[in-house]
Amino acid sequence: MASPSGSTTLETLPSRGRVHVVGAGPVGLLLTALLQSMERFSVRLYEKRHEYTRTRMVQLAPYLVADSVDSYRADYIDGDNVDAVFDPAELHEGLAFRRSIPSDLMALLRDWTLGFCPLNSIERAVSDLIDARVSNGVQRTAAVVTAEDAIAMLEPGDILIDCTGSRSLLRDHLTTGSGEVDGGANTLKIRLEYALVITFLYGQTYDCNEYCKYYKNAENAQYKFIPMVHRTHYDGSVSHVSGIVNISADDYGAMPSRFDGKWLRTNFPGVAQSMDRFIDKIKEETHGEILGDLEIVRIPLDLYRARNATSRHWLTAGPTDHPFATSPVFLAGDSAIGSPYFQSISLGFECAMYLAGLIAQRDLPLRDMLDRYELYSYKQWLRVYMRSKMIKHNKDLFESLDDPLALLDKLHIY
Numbered sequence: 369m370a371s372p373s374g375s376t377t378l379e380t381l382p383s384r385g386r387v388h389v390v391g392a393g394p395v396g397l398l399l400t401a402l403l404q405s406m407e408r409f410s411v412r413l414y415e416k417r418h419e420y421t422r423t424r425m426v427q428l429a430p431y432l433v434a435d436s437v438d439s440y441r442a443d444y445i446d447g448d449n450v451d452a453v454f455d456p457a458e459l460h461e462g463l464a465f466r467r468s469i470p471s472d473l474m475a476l477l478r479d480w481t482l483g484f485c486p487l488n489s490i491e492r493a494v495s496d497l498i499d500a501r502v503s504n505g506v507q508r509t510a511a512v513v514t515a516e517d518a519i520a521m522l523e524p525g526d527i528l529i530d531c532t533g534s535r536s537l538l539r540d541h542l543t544t545g546s547g548e549v550d551g552g553a554n555t556l557k558i559r560l561e562y563a564l565v566i567t568f569l570y571g572q573t574y575d576c577n578e579y580c581k582y583y584k585n586a587e588n589a590q591y592k593f594i595p596m597v598h599r600t601h602y603d604g605s606v607s608h609v610s611g612i613v614n615i616s617a618d619d620y621g622a623m624p625s626r627f628d629g630k631w632l633r634t635n636f637p638g639v640a641q642s643m644d645r646f647i648d649k650i651k652e653e654t655h656g657e658i659l660g661d662l663e664i665v666r667i668p669l670d671l672y673r674a675r676n677a678t679s680r681h682w683l684t685a686g687p688t689d690h691p692f693a694t695s696p697v698f699l700a701g702d703s704a705i706g707s708p709y710f711q712s713i714s715l716g717f718e719c720a721m722y723l724a725g726l727i728a729q730r731d732l733p734l735r736d737m738l739d740r741y742e743l744y745s746y747k748q749w750l751r752v753y754m755r756s757k758m759i760k761h762n763k764d765l766f767e768s769l770d771d772p773l774a775l776l777d778k779l780h781i782y
């Protein structure tokens with residue numbers, strides 16, 4: 369259909385076409401690997417980094433490889449919320465898409481849901497898988513893509529997926545209006561807390577539960593260390609311990625973005641003592657030693673979402689020559705939704721799988737595709753919002769367990 373401005377408003381995607389994925393972090397890579405296996409698309413992947421160097425250990429959620437609705441919602445924090453937010457048909461559709469994921473990729477996903485692994489090993493594994501596939505090679509471009517570049521490279525019917533992470537390239541370009549790009553207008557952000565993410569390796573098997581978190585912090589009135597503990601899945605005798613210490617906004621302002629145990633001891637002895645007490649108790653129980661030093665990152669723990677995760681406003685904005693009116697744009701991964709507490713990659717992967725499932729449907733009207741992705745992203749946002757608030761609330765209560773009045777202040781039952 370020709371619009372009055374002369375541009376063409378697409379009803380459905382062309383039978384063959386190009387997909388531009390900007391950003392080859394974990395989510396951009398997964399999407400690329402999923403779309404690569406659909407012969408009708410040629411995928412172009414753009415990445416500014418030359419090497420995968422992020423060694424931080426990350427964990428993926430078991431729901432990513434669920435093969436039934438029951439296993440999908442088997443989550444001790446928010447299993448019920450899944451039923452409350454998603455329709456049964458949506459859950460079944462998601463599972464059906466999972467079953468169609470090529471076995472090489474599914475094997476990797478299964479592996480990563482078993483325990484912590486370095487982020488760059490996930491990135492390298494998917495990147496290598498993409499390069500090793502013999503059919504439908506992906507065209508890679510090593511460059512910093514600007515928003516102007518991204519807009520200029522579009523031909524009608526191309527798909528553009530922004531996987532550039534929390535500082536998304538295109539999030540601010542998805543709202544129509546005066547033509548000015550209004551930074552932040554398309555982002556809803558909620559700051560939950562400031563935190564240190566502290567990581568160390570321990571040379572013995574060590575596992576943790578809620579009692580352990582409590583007793584090992586019993587003498588820490590402040591700066592309780594709240595770990596997430598899993599054995600590294602590649603080495604059974606080494607425990608990878610990663611956890612969070614809540615800090616004030618002033619503490620946050622006085623710290624560099626990343627540092628080690630020595631810096632902590634000199635500059636924030638209160639936090640260091642709390643860590644030492646926690647670690648001494650692990651040693652008393654298991655007679656092991658820390659391997660190396662503490663690795664510490666200070667971060668604001670934010671929940672945020674793009675109010676528009678697609679270019680659907682451009683499609684309905686009326687006559688325009690803007691390429692977003694004829695080429696659908698999607699945000700995926702941290703560019704669409706960000707969440708703390710070790711859940712973001714799983715959320716990004718989940719949305720990426722759903723998006724790939726929509727793109728795979730040949731006759732799906734474009735408007736439906738955009739609307740359905742918006743709705744799905746919104747539901748995933750609701751889920752992660754509720755889950756994160758629950759985790760934060762539980763953390764707040766936990767941190768006040770020694771002080772009944774402070775605890776009661778946080779309860780607000782009705």
Ligand SMILES: Cc1cc2nc3c(=O)[nH]c(=O)nc-3n(C[C@H](O)[C@H](O)[C@H](O)COP(=O)(O)OP(=O)(O)OC[C@H]3O[C@@H](n4cnc5c(N)ncnc54)[C@H](O)[C@@H]3O)c2cc1C
Nearest residue numbers: 391393394395416426427513532533701702710711712713
């Ligand atoms: C300390 C810490 C611990 C974490 N632990 C966990 C965890 O245990 N589990 C979990 O799920 N999540 C964890 N996360 C979050 C997780 O790392 C992110 O959610 C994840 O990396 C987001 O993936 P992404 O692909 O959306 O974006 P990113 O990983 O940010 O990737 C974006 C990619 O786009 C590229 N790029 C950006 N701009 C451009 C451009 N203009 N042109 C070309 N390329 C561009 C970047 O170079 C990058 O490769 C943690 C985060 C931190 C900080």
